[in-house]
Amino acid sequence: MIALLQRILKGILFAPLAVFLLFEEWGWEPLAACFAALGRLPVWRQIERLIIRLPPWAALLAFCVPVLLLIPVKLLALFLLGKGHIGIGLGLVVSAKIAGTALAARLFQLTEPALMQMGWFSRAYPPWKAWKDRMLRQVRVSWPWRLGRRMKHMTKAARVRLWNAVRQTAPEEHK
Numbered sequence: 001m002i003a004l005l006q007r008i009l010k011g012i013l014f015a016p017l018a019v020f021l022l023f024e025e026w027g028w029e030p031l032a033a034c035f036a037a038l039g040r041l042p043v044w045r046q047i048e049r050l051i052i053r054l055p056p057w058a059a060l061l062a063f064c065v066p067v068l069l070l071i072p073v074k075l076l077a078l079f080l081l082g083k084g085h086i087g088i089g090l091g092l093v094v095s096a097k098i099a100g101t102a103l104a105a106r107l108f109q110l111t112e113p114a115l116m117q118m119g120w121f122s123r124a125y126p127p128w129k130a131w132k133d134r135m136l137r138q139v140r141v142s143w144p145w146r147l148g149r150r151m152k153h154m155t156k157a158a159r160v161r162l163w164n165a166v167r168q169t170a171p172e173e174h175k
Helices: 001-039 042-052 055-067 070-084 086-115 119-141 144-167
Strands: none
Touching: 001 070, 042 086, 055 070, 055 086, 070 086, 086 119, 119 144
């Protein structure tokens, strides 16, 4: 009975963590690339050059402070949700999550070399990354993930079939 309760509790705790990690994993690279594209703008390029040259302690601040500044935005979103403003609240939560992930991803790319010079960070990061990778492997072999992937592939195949059918039945243009 205790083993069953432990499995249920683990499943309940695993689900939100898995969703969080999957979003971070899915969004990290593409969102960082979007922010990196801003680096082509002269002002952004200068800011990024400054960030890259920061000493380790300043790099830690540059990485953490902007991400922490999004906490009040997320709290406001929760407040709005609590007051019944579902659309605005959800929009704000999603926007803050996307912006926060994009910002954190790009800042981490810029500050990682300096952060790795800090002993505690260089010791803590590899175990964190290994743990995160293990969790993602567990998620990817779970039945909901496999079902979702299968549905995604089926939807894509149906979309391609529909597109091909539309193209074949469309009247040819007359010259």
